Amino acid sequence: MAETHNLQDLQHQAAVASKVYVQRDYNSGTICRFQTKFPSELESRVDRQQFEETMQTLNNLYAEAEKIGGKSYLEGCLACMTAYTIFLCMETHYEKVLKKIARFIKEQNEKIYAPLGLLLTDPIERGLRVVEITIFEDRSIGSGR
Amino acid sequence: MLHLRVAEPMRECEYSQISTRSSTPMETPYKKRTPKRRKWQAFPGRNKFYCNGRIMMARQTGVFYLTLVLILITSGLFFAFDCPFLSMQITPAIPVIGGVLFVFVLGTLFRTSFSDPGVLPRATPDEAADLERQIDVANGSSSGYRSPPRTREVVINGQTVKLKYCFTCKIFRPPRASHCSLCDNCVERFDHHCPWVGNCVGKRNYRFFYMFILSLSFLTIFIFAFVITHVILRSHRYGFLNTLKDSPASVLEVVVCFFSVWSIVGLSGFHTYLISSNQTTNEDIKGSWSSKRGKGNYNPYSYGNIFTNCCAALCGPLPPSLIDRRGFVQSDTPQPLPPTNGITMYGSTQSQSHMCDQAQCIQSTKLVLQAAATPLLQSEPVILTDEAFLPGRTSLGGPCSGALPLGGHPTPPTSTPKLSCDNDMLPFRNEQSNGLRHHHTDGGHHHFLTPEEAPSPPGMLPCGSPLGHSHTIQGFYNPASQDSLHEDSVRGLVKLSSV
Numbered sequence: 001m002a003e004t005h006n007l008q009d010l011q012h013q014a015a016v017a018s019k020v021y022v023q024r025d026y027n028s029g030t031i032c033r034f035q036t037k038f039p040s041e042l043e044s045r046v047d048r049q050q051f052e053e054t055m056q057t058l059n060n061l062y063a064e065a066e067k068i069g070g071k072s073y074l075e076g077c078l079a080c081m082t083a084y085t086i087f088l089c090m091e092t093h094y095e096k097v098l099k100k101i102a103r104f105i106k107e108q109n110e111k112i113y114a115p116l117g118l119l120l121t122d123p124i125e126r127g128l129r130v131v132e133i134t135i136f137e138d139r140s141i142g143s144g145r
Numbered sequence: 146m147l148h149l150r151v152a153e154p155m156r157e158c159e160y161s162q163i164s165t166r167s168s169t170p171m172e173t174p175y176k177k178r179t180p181k182r183r184k185w186q187a188f189p190g191r192n193k194f195y196c197n198g199r200i201m202m203a204r205q206t207g208v209f210y211l212t213l214v215l216i217l218i219t220s221g222l223f224f225a226f227d228c229p230f231l232s233m234q235i236t237p238a239i240p241v242i243g244g245v246l247f248v249f250v251l252g253t254l255f256r257t258s259f260s261d262p263g264v265l266p267r268a269t270p271d272e273a274a275d276l277e278r279q280i281d282v283a284n285g286s287s288s289g290y291r292s293p294p295r296t297r298e299v300v301i302n303g304q305t306v307k308l309k310y311c312f313t314c315k316i317f318r319p320p321r322a323s324h325c326s327l328c329d330n331c332v333e334r335f336d337h338h339c340p341w342v343g344n345c346v347g348k349r350n351y352r353f354f355y356m357f358i359l360s361l362s363f364l365t366i367f368i369f370a371f372v373i374t375h376v377i378l379r380s381h382r383y384g385f386l387n388t389l390k391d392s393p394a395s396v397l398e399v400v401v402c403f404f405s406v407w408s409i410v411g412l413s414g415f416h417t418y419l420i421s422s423n424q425t426t427n428e429d430i431k432g433s434w435s436s437k438r439g440k441g442n443y444n445p446y447s448y449g450n451i452f453t454n455c456c457a458a459l460c461g462p463l464p465p466s467l468i469d470r471r472g473f474v475q476s477d478t479p480q481p482l483p484p485t486n487g488i489t490m491y492g493s494t495q496s497q498s499h500m501c502d503q504a505q506c507i508q509s510t511k512l513v514l515q516a517a518a519t520p521l522l523q524s525e526p527v528i529l530t531d532e533a534f535l536p537g538r539t540s541l542g543g544p545c546s547g548a549l550p551l552g553g554h555p556t557p558p559t560s561t562p563k564l565s566c567d568n569d570m571l572p573f574r575n576e577q578s579n580g581l582r583h584h585h586t587d588g589g590h591h592h593f594l595t596p597e598e599a600p601s602p603p604g605m606l607p608c609g610s611p612l613g614h615s616h617t618i619q620g621f622y623n624p625a626s627q628d629s630l631h632e633d634s635v636r637g638l639v640k641l642s643s644v
Contacts, residue, residue, distance in 0.1 A: 021275050023317075026299045026308065030320055030334065031425065070462050075162060076460030083252040087463075094462045127266035127467040129316060 015137045020106055022055070022131040032062040045116050045135065048132050054120075058131070061104065065097035082091070098124060180367055185470040190330040198470035200259040202343050203328050209343030216254070216361070219401050220247045222369050226376045230392075234378060239371060246364040253357035254342065261466040262347030263333035264312060265322060273315035280310075302445035321446070323427055333464075337426040349466065352459045355416050362406075362413045369402035370644055420458045421451040466560075533566040 020042060025035045036055045038048045075093055079086050105122050113120055113133075121132040185198035193202050202209070228240040268276065278596070280295055290630035295310035297317055308317045311324050314331045318324070326346050334348035346354045372395050379388040389396065419429060423446050428434060434444035448454050 019271050019275065022270060024319065026306075026320055027301065029301050052487055066464075068457050070463045073460045075462070076352075076456075079463075080352075080459070083249055084353070085254055087250070092463050092465070095465055100466060107175055124465075124467070126269070126272070129265070129268070132272070132451060 004058060013087040017135045017137045020135065022133065031066050032123075032128055033059050039133070041135065042118070042133065045118060046113070050112060054112070055131070057104065058101065058123075059103045061097060065094045065101075183470070184468070184472045184474055187474050188468070188470070190264065191328050192330070194470065200260055201261050201470060203338065203340075203345065205327070205340065206343040208340040212254070212341045215401065215405075216247075216364075218251060219368060219398055220364070222398055223372065225445055226392045226394040227372050227398070230379065231371055243364070243367060243371075246360060246367060249360045250357065250364050253353050253360060256353040257339075257346070257350045257357050258344050258349045260344075260353070261468060261470070262345040263335075263349040263464070264328075264345075264347075264466075264468050265316065265319070265331040265333060266468050267313070268315040276310075276315065278316070287506045304443065304445040307446070321425060321428070334353045334425060335427055349464060352463075355413075355420065355459065358409055358413045358416060362410045364400050365405045365409055368398060369406060372398045372402070421454050423447040423454040423458065465606075 018041065020039045022034050022037075022039065027033075034055055035037045036052050036059070038051055042051060072093060102124070103121055105120055109120055117136040119134040119136070121134070123129070123131050126132055183198050185194040185201075191204050191207065193204055194200065195202070223243065224240060228243065231239045287449070295317075297307060297308040297310075299306050299320070301320060306320050308320065310316070311318050311331050313324060313329065316331065318331055319333060321334045324331045325335065325338050327338050330345070332345050332347035334351065336346040336351055336354075338345045339354070342354065342357070344350070372514055376385075376388055376395055376399075377393070379391065383391070416426075419426065422444065424434060424444060428444075432438060434442060436442055448457060592597050
């Protein structure tokens with residue numbers, strides 16, 4: 001909690017230098033997948049390997065959310081039989097994974113990106129179109145923890 | 146000086162009065178000027194929201210109420226007049242099954258009509274700027290004049306697919322997405338805009354739509370069959386004329402069901418075919434994946450076999466809504482371009498005369514701005530322009546002047562809500578670039594040919610198909626420069642009108 005507070009402080013104290021957008025990768029169809037290509041603006045800021053690992057994990061999580069298999073069929077059939085009223089009390093599998101993704105991004109921000117002056121925005125807040133990476137100016141010294 | 150001193154404390158009192166209007170008097174004078182708005186209140190598309198954002202529908206809902214009334218009346222008459230006889234003579238399971246079907250039909254209808262079809266939220270200004278930069282770099286041209294149509298190509302499963310840039314939403318549309326001109330939104334996996342359910346049919350509500358038409362087919366056939374049975378059984382006993390006298394509602398039910406059966410069963414069959422081949426109505430009408438287009442043309446989204454396609458479409462995971470209707474608008478987070486409140490306020494009469502009014506509006510505001518620029522000593526030109534302005538202003542009428550106080554600029558009148566407007570568009574289009582005209586006329590002809598081939602009710606597809614192709618209309622979106630000019634002139638007019 002204290003760490004989140006520091007993140008917000010960072011946001012208020014530091015000036016936003018620029019924003020980098022990682023677009024969707026449609027080469028595998030309409031499934032949610034982001035490009036893993038390393039943006040050039042982040043060259044000096046973050047380790048390439050680290051960033052690609054983050055993006056890959058994110059893509060894997062979205063793939064898990066959209067996976068078509070036994071579990072999703074069961075959920076779909078159950079929902080159909082209850083005339084979709086079951087979703088009034090139950091959360092869909094996709095929503096559960098989205099929460100997981102939100103936790104993952106928060107954790108990544110706190111552990112890795114905030115100390116480097118970066119902030120990843122959860123793609124769901126941008127309509128799953130882009131991963132927005134905000135680059136903060138290096139005005140604040142260190143992480144101010 | 147004294148005057149000012151006196152005025153100030155009075156002003157302060159005024160402010161404190163306002164701030165304590167809706168709160169306890171003990172509260173501090175500082176208070177948020179505006180209450181927190183929910184995102185649906187600031188939604189830029191042309192949708193209607195009910196129940197504080199829980200329900201989302203298209204703007205024109207008249208036909209939806211007709212659908213509802215037809216279903217309720219026919220089913221109601223069936224349960225009231227035919228079921229008592231049938232349950233006694235044959236089995237009480239008949240009203241039970243009928244009841245279950247009826248509930249299922251209503252449930253799926255409401256789910257289709259009230260849910261978000263898969264609307265893609267518009268790009269935030271930062272995103273849009275970033276994309277523009279990327280496009281400019283790719284095109285190698287500087288901004289200033291309108292660059293050629295923006296497309297990106299991707300290879301999906303071995304098939305080359307073109308991603309088009311949406312000028313309204315300022316995004317590159319994902320594959321299978323399309324911009325609905327009725328709702329003014331980009332919708333994922335856009336199937337068609339259905340006036341009968343009063344909403345677009347897209348990724349998130351396609352399965353509900355299919356379940357609705359399927360269950361409605363069963364219900365219609367069920368009612369039809371059992372009303373006929375009822376009439377026949379009763380006629381055996383009491384004679385045909387007496388039957389008609391005892392149960393006049395049966396005639397009405399038979400008539401309604403007879404006409405519905407053909408269209409609804411046909412539509413169900415059509416959508417069953419679409420699901421099994423994993424296509425959307427939009428793609429089928431355009432013939433995107435038909436072999437007639439080319440030898441190597443195939444559907445890259447199909448899973449190969451009918452069973453998997455059906456399962457994926459109907460039982461696959463339900464994606465969440467991307468627009469977060471009930472969330473609160475954050476003042477510090479970037480918001481997409483200002484909502485087109487102007488256009489929703491002045492109704493749906495997007496006829497050509499209205500477009501002319503807007504053109505006049507631009508002209509008259511330009512004159513006014515010119516007049517304002519000239520020094521006051523030159524009284525003659527000012528008077529002339531005022532005179533020129535006044536008739537222009539009166540001819541604007543309600544709609545345009547209604548838009549001005551809102552401060553938002555109306556969206557270009559190219560997104561027409563009515564089918565008839567497509568024809569009205571033709572003269573207006575001449576003012577736009579000629580190169581694009583052919584594209585639309587070709588598209589227009591294409592729309593009206595294929596519905597005859599497709600086995601679906603003519604009443605529905607002609608409404609649906611041009612709107613499925615509404616992205617072609619996007620080509621006529623006013624250039625960004627004209628938008629800003631219009632915006633500036635509107636702002637100028639607001640300022641001048643307040644003087």
